[in-house]
Amino acid sequence: MALPVNRNFLRDKLAQELRLALVVLACLALLPLGISSPYWLGVLIVSMYFAMLSVGWNLLAGYTGQFSLAPAAFAMLGAYTTGLAAWHWQIPLAIGLPLAIVVPGLIGLVLGRIVLRLSGPYLALTTLAFAEIARLVIYNSIDFTRGDQGLNVPPLVESHVANYYLLLAALVAATLVVYAMLRAPIGRYLQAIRDDEIGAASRGIDVVRAKTIAFFVSCAICGFAGGLYGTFAQLVSPELGLIAQTGIVIAMVVIGGMGTLVGPLIGAVLVYVASEMLRDVGNIQMIVFALLVIVFARFFREGLWGLARDAVAGRRAATAAAAAAKEAR
């Protein structure tokens, strides 16, 4: 039997997802042209922030199988890194924002080492404990962080539109970083670890190194998102690190499509915009999203992206079958 000529199954799948991710990002780039309301532009900016958290968390949970409950905490740490640098030492944002990548990344690297031998609920609980400790330390260190009063952060750009494109550019960069990682050997190692950690170690994969890199990059992306969000909101507070914020990120990734490049992007925008539309109904919106997470996790493991892909594949197969039947007649 002839072997398939093209054997780049993983790379082709990734390239296809990247093309679609770029289409989604291009559509997002056009949105401000049709939206003049500052309120809705603000909603879109925040959805870009959540999309970055989703991309970062998806690398860890979706591609590496490390179910961390701390993406919002790392965004908070990134926001406070930039904020504290500017507040206490007048460090400009040109340095403060790169620090929002490096500092959470390094803390993530340490956390990654601590939770190295943990998995499943133990990993989730340890990262949750870390997230709460980090939030409470910031909340209670009033002399240094101003506690729940929050910390003023200087803006990087002034207008909503400029802030939107700034966060969108960062989102594009984060998506490309994740794509580049997944194309490289490290990306294959991460997916092998996700599928079977013991099996991966038994095939010569340095599981410790691969997981540590995944923690570093994921936490750095979340930290950068937090740093940029701080310059948009011009105020950072410990509420950024609330577990409810992590819950929203999980909902976005699961509904959009976990372990895919496109899923977190569409999930973040749809869930955040829908949550704003449902704001009037109060906390019921969270119940709706929680139910959706259960339904998607149970029945549609690859989320909306997987559903759309399967629908297209089904339609193509039906068209091909119809054409073959017509030719046979």
Add this chain to the structure above:
Amino acid sequence: MALLEVDSVTKRFGGLRAVDGASLHVDEGELLGLIGPNGSGKTTLLNLLSGHMKADGGRVRLDGRDVLGLNPTQLTRRGVLRMFQMTRVFARVSAFDNLVVCGLAMGLDEPAASGRAVELLEELQLAHVMHLDGGQLSGGQKKLLEFGMCFMVPPRLALLDEPFAAVHPVMKETMASFIRRRNANGQTFVLVSHDMPVVVELCPRSVCMNAGKVLAEGPTQQVLRDASVIEAYLGEHAADEVEHG
């Protein structure tokens, strides 16, 4: 010359001595059968040799160097490859990529890993399912794929734990011929199996374990006729019957 020397290795689980001072050796280029009834300590011994468990005592030398205490990744990179009783393949990547990732981890570059993967898929008659995810393969195909994953870079020592269990006879023969060919070229194997005809056919020498200890060791036919081995498998009464005709 001995490639692997196992000297008085012990592993306890609470009060149970799963491996109790086991000693054996595997010569370079040998195909050694490791047999014994269920619960005799074979898989635990393989877990110790492949770094998946820490021994409580004893020594293990590979090529004359102490390797006891190394983790699975370190041992794999020293050439000790393990095939598991419960199949371990990467469920959400293609069969082809399952092999490629193993090659990359063992130091091959991408073109070399891809080429080697295709060779193995053809040899193991898995080429027609190379595009399917590991999780979509049948039980036998998974076994064959995992088998191939161990040979992306020829190992110094392949530890095969029940490779023929619940495998279709055709696939079993594919695997057995693969083992024969590699062994003829000098590849060293330790084969754990309950499939005695296959052990007799493939392994000139065998070690039988029972209750964590090495019970008998020598030419496979001789080991299988050993009264203590028959007793371990079938009970004292059967051993008497065999001994007295």
